[in-house]
Amino acid sequence: MEALVVIDMLNDFVTGALRCERADSIIPNIKRLIEAARKHGIPAIYSNDAHLPSDFELKKWGEHAMKGTVGGEVIPELKPVRGDYVMEKRAYSGFFETRLNSLLQSLGVDTLILTGLHANMCVRHTAADAFFRGYKIVVPNDATEAFTEKDYEKGLEYLRNVYNAEITETDKVLKNWEKQAKEK
Numbered sequence: 001m002e003a004l005v006v007i008d009m010l011n012d013f014v015t016g017a018l019r020c021e022r023a024d025s026i027i028p029n030i031k032r033l034i035e036a037a038r039k040h041g042i043p044a045i046y047s048n049d050a051h052l053p054s055d056f057e058l059k060k061w062g063e064h065a066m067k068g069t070v071g072g073e074v075i076p077e078l079k080p081v082r083g084d085y086v087m088e089k090r091a092y093s094g095f096f097e098t099r100l101n102s103l104l105q106s107l108g109v110d111t112l113i114l115t116g117l118h119a120n121m122c123v124r125h126t127a128a129d130a131f132f133r134g135y136k137i138v139v140p141n142d143a144t145e146a147f148t149e150k151d152y153e154k155g156l157e158y159l160r161n162v163y164n165a166e167i168t169e170t171d172k173v174l175k176n177w178e179k180q181a182k183e184k
Helices: 023-039 057-061 098-108 122-132 149-165 170-183
Strands: 002-007 044-049 087-091 113-116 136-140 166-168
Touching: 002 023, 002 122, 023 113, 023 166, 023 170, 057 122, 087 098, 113 122, 122 136, 122 149, 136 149, 136 170, 149 166, 149 170
Parallel strands: 002 044, 002 113, 044 087, 113 136, 136 166
Antiparallel strands: none
16 A cells, blocks of 8 residues: 655645745645545545654754744645644654654555655655664655755665665656556
């Protein structure tokens, strides 16, 4: 079973403190994936920074996506709804000191569709922990981004070469879900 993981599509990363100017380009495809996942009974899981003032990461990046702030909320276009899962994280990886793995195991998930920000940081570290736990990793290249083209390309290359991630496109994921639905 697959799960869709939406990583850090938060106000601070799209319009705020650590704005990624390239993030706007992936919002429509992530939205399509979320809507299709809900339609097909595929878990939609949000992996969101929810920092506390003591978090070590703030020394590198400054204050961003603080727990309980508007900056730490999912952007309005992609808001979670009832039935979606929201996992707070305090480091790059969605697995680090969270209950993500327990959730995935309880849902019978073996494949993760990773989307969001940043291909070379939070997507990469989440993919690393997924790989080490035996999950198949799929990354729609038009549903993830990074601060620069170079970081984006290097991030995807690393995911492919090191974690055997399948780099694909949103339309191919959607067609696969439609095909699976017809086979049921």
